[in-house]
Amino acid sequence: MKTNKEKKFDAVKMMRQAREKISEETLNMNFEQLKEYIAQKLSKDTIEIPTK
Numbered sequence: 001m002k003t004n005k006e007k008k009f010d011a012v013k014m015m016r017q018a019r020e021k022i023s024e025e026t027l028n029m030n031f032e033q034l035k036e037y038i039a040q041k042l043s044k045d046t047i048e049i050p051t052k
Contacts, residue, residue, distance in 0.1 A: 026034055
């Protein structure tokens with residue numbers, strides 16, 4: 001029998017939140033702005049974990 005345990009970390013939920021945040025931040029960017037956005041994000045040493 002399978003028992004349901006409460007998840008302490010939901011990777012799927014985290015990825016969906018991250019994807020939604022990126023989509024909102026880049027919604028109206030042109031190609032040059034998008035390249036700059038990506039370059040800035042890749043240059044950071046930390047990983048931002050959404051908390052919703």
